[in-house]
Amino acid sequence: MSAKLRAIRPMNFPDLMPSAANDFGQKPVAKWIAPTSLMVDGTYQRDLSERSIRLIRRTIETFRWNRYKPPIVVQTGPATLHVIDGQHTAIIAATLKIPEILILIVGADSVDERARAFVGHNLDRIKVTPFDIYRALLASGDPDAVDVDNVCKRAGVRIRLISPSSAIAEGDTAALGLVRRLVKKRGVIPARKVLQCLVKAKRAPITGAEILAAERIICEERTDIDLDVLTAAIRVEGAEGLAKAHVRAKSEGQAIWREVANRWLRRIDRSDAA
Known part of the structure; x- marks a missing residue:
C-alpha cells in the first residue's frame, strides 16, 4: 500500500455520546431524475448571487461527471422534490441539457426540518483551502x-x-x-x-x-x-x-x-x- 494511502478507520471519542442507530433517520435514496423537475424553496434557500452566477458559468465550461456531487433533495409531495443542497449543480445540468442527474432523497417532512438540514449541509463541512x-x-x-x-x-x-x-x-x-x-x-x-x-x-x-x-x-x-x-x-x-x-x-x-x-x-x- 502506498505510504500516502490511508484506510478509513473508526475513531474513539470517549467524551462523546454518539447518536443511536435508530435516531439516524431515513436512509438516503438514490434516484435519477430530470434536473428541471426539482424545486427550490425560497423560505430558506438563498437567491443566486453574482458569485453563484460566476460559479455556474465556470462549471458549465468544465463540467465532468467525475467532479459531480449529487444534489440532496426532499420529497414534499407525491411528485414534488425540493433541493436542500446542490441547486447550482441542478441548474448547470439543466443548462447543459443533461436529461437526468443522480440525486439523493432524504427524509425531512417539515419546512423547519428541511431548513435545519439546509443549514447542516452548508455548515457541517470542511472548507477546502x-x-x-x-x-x-x-x-x-x-x-x-x-x-x-x-x-x-x-x-x-x-x-x-x-x-x-x-x-x-x-x-x-x-x-x-x-x-x-x-x-x-x-x-x-x-x-x-x-x-x-x-x-x-x-x-x-x-x-x-x-x-x-x-x-x-x-x-x-x-x-x-x-x-x-x-x-x-x-x-x-x-x-x-x-x-x-x-x-x-x-x-x-x-x-x-x-x-x-x-x-x-x-x-x-x-x-x-x-
Missing part, C-alpha cells in the same frame, strides 16, 4: 502548479501553513497566492531569482510584502541589479527593517511592499555612495 487546491493540482500534473513546485524547490522555498506556534525555517512562506501569481506573471527563471534572493537573505518566514518588493526591484525598477548586493541589503534589514516598514507604511498610507522596497534600495544606494 488554497493549499489543498494547490496540492491537488500538483498531484494532477497541472502545468502551472508543477512550475510553481519546481521554482520553489530550486529556490529553496517551502510553501506551508504558518500559525503563531509554528516552528519556522528559512525559506518558509504562507504566501501561496503571491508565489503562484509571481510564477505565472514573470516566468520560472525571474520568479526563481526573486525567491532565491529572499532565501539567501535568510528570511523566515518570507512574507508577501517581501515577495512583492523583491519582484518590483528585480523585474521592473532595477533589472540590472546585482542580486548578491540586494540579498545583503535584505539580510541586514531583516525582521527589524520589515517591522519599521510596516509602521511607516501605515502612518503614510502607503503599501507595505512599497516601503519595504524603498528601505532596501536606500540601503543599497547608501552603500554605493560610501
Whole structure:
C-alpha cells in the first residue's frame, strides 16, 4: 500500500455520546431524475448571487461527471422534490441539457426540518483551502502548479501553513497566492531569482510584502541589479527593517511592499555612495 494511502478507520471519542442507530433517520435514496423537475424553496434557500452566477458559468465550461456531487433533495409531495443542497449543480445540468442527474432523497417532512438540514449541509463541512487546491493540482500534473513546485524547490522555498506556534525555517512562506501569481506573471527563471534572493537573505518566514518588493526591484525598477548586493541589503534589514516598514507604511498610507522596497534600495544606494 502506498505510504500516502490511508484506510478509513473508526475513531474513539470517549467524551462523546454518539447518536443511536435508530435516531439516524431515513436512509438516503438514490434516484435519477430530470434536473428541471426539482424545486427550490425560497423560505430558506438563498437567491443566486453574482458569485453563484460566476460559479455556474465556470462549471458549465468544465463540467465532468467525475467532479459531480449529487444534489440532496426532499420529497414534499407525491411528485414534488425540493433541493436542500446542490441547486447550482441542478441548474448547470439543466443548462447543459443533461436529461437526468443522480440525486439523493432524504427524509425531512417539515419546512423547519428541511431548513435545519439546509443549514447542516452548508455548515457541517470542511472548507477546502488554497493549499489543498494547490496540492491537488500538483498531484494532477497541472502545468502551472508543477512550475510553481519546481521554482520553489530550486529556490529553496517551502510553501506551508504558518500559525503563531509554528516552528519556522528559512525559506518558509504562507504566501501561496503571491508565489503562484509571481510564477505565472514573470516566468520560472525571474520568479526563481526573486525567491532565491529572499532565501539567501535568510528570511523566515518570507512574507508577501517581501515577495512583492523583491519582484518590483528585480523585474521592473532595477533589472540590472546585482542580486548578491540586494540579498545583503535584505539580510541586514531583516525582521527589524520589515517591522519599521510596516509602521511607516501605515502612518503614510502607503503599501507595505512599497516601503519595504524603498528601505532596501536606500540601503543599497547608501552603500554605493560610501
